[in-house]
Amino acid sequence: MTAPENAGAEFSRLLDVRQVEGKAAHLEANEAERKALAKRFALVRVDSLSADLELHRSDERTVEARGRLKAHFVQPCAVSGEDLPVSVDEPLFFRFVPEMTGYQPDEEIELTADDCDEIEYTGSHFDLGEAVAQSLGLAIDPYLTGPEADAARKAAGIGTPEDQGPFAALKGLKLGKE
Numbered sequence: 001m002t003a004p005e006n007a008g009a010e011f012s013r014l015l016d017v018r019q020v021e022g023k024a025a026h027l028e029a030n031e032a033e034r035k036a037l038a039k040r041f042a043l044v045r046v047d048s049l050s051a052d053l054e055l056h057r058s059d060e061r062t063v064e065a066r067g068r069l070k071a072h073f074v075q076p077c078a079v080s081g082e083d084l085p086v087s088v089d090e091p092l093f094f095r096f097v098p099e100m101t102g103y104q105p106d107e108e109i110e111l112t113a114d115d116c117d118e119i120e121y122t123g124s125h126f127d128l129g130e131a132v133a134q135s136l137g138l139a140i141d142p143y144l145t146g147p148e149a150d151a152a153r154k155a156a157g158i159g160t161p162e163d164q165g166p167f168a169a170l171k172g173l174k175l176g177k178e
Contacts, residue, residue, distance in 0.1 A: 010036035011049070013129030017063055017096070017121070020055040025065070027051045027132055041137050044074040044083050051092060051132045063096040065128060069135050078143050080152035088139045094119055096126040 011033045015025070027050060029037065034046035053067030071088040099120040119131055 009127060009130045009133065010040055011129040011133040012127055013132075014125045015055075015063075015128050017057070017061055017124055017126060020063055021057045023055045025051075025053045025055055025067075025128060027053075027129055037133060037136065038073070040133075041140055042075075043140070044076060046136075047072040047074070049073075049132075049136060051135075053092060053094075053128070058095075061098045063126065065092065065094045065096070065131070067092050069132060069139070071136055071139070073140075075140065075144060077146040077149055077152075079145050079149035082146050082148050084144060084146045086140075086144070088136070090135075090139060092132070092135055093117060094128075094131045096121050096131075098122075 011027075011029050013025075013027055029046065029049040034049060037049065038044065038046045049069075049071045051067055051069045053065040055063055055065050057063050069088060069090055069092050072085070073088075074083050074085050076082065077084055095118045097118045097120055099122045119126070121127070
């Protein structure tokens with residue numbers, strides 16, 4: 001699905017809320033977009049990124065999008081820096097709603113669990129591509145370690161996470177029987 005682009009986002013796909021009912025959207029990042037997303041998310045590279053979504057309006061200005069995100073990328077090991085290939089295939093659900101108005105900046109707002117799935121937009125367009133890009137960012141494991149992580153820790157004189165946690169000191173204690 002093609003649409004005007006949002007100049008500020010690496011993977012922008014602006015859609016008109018008035019023209020999406022019952023439509024299917026296939027989004028696929030081109031080479032330049034993948035390169036920009038790799039830089040944004042500190043990845044070695046993004047080999048592929050696509051999403052297939054079904055769009056439905058739940059009312060005149062609210063759009064729900066359901067589908068799947070598929071991506072293949074290479075990210076560095078959090079410890080050794082080695083390149084690790086990663087594949088992502090997960091469900092997506094977005095609810096695009098008009099920007100909330102009528103509240104004061106310091107006013108406390110209560111959110112329900114359903115509110116957490118909502119992405120606000122202004123005007124008549126929402127950015128489906130940016131929502132997909134943010135989902136990619138959430139799918140990246142910032143603590144991913146590869147097979148060389150333990151050797152890199154040892155070479156640097158760093159123990160494993162289990163050796164450094166709050167209970168590490170208790171590990172060496174022996175409890176006597178009374």
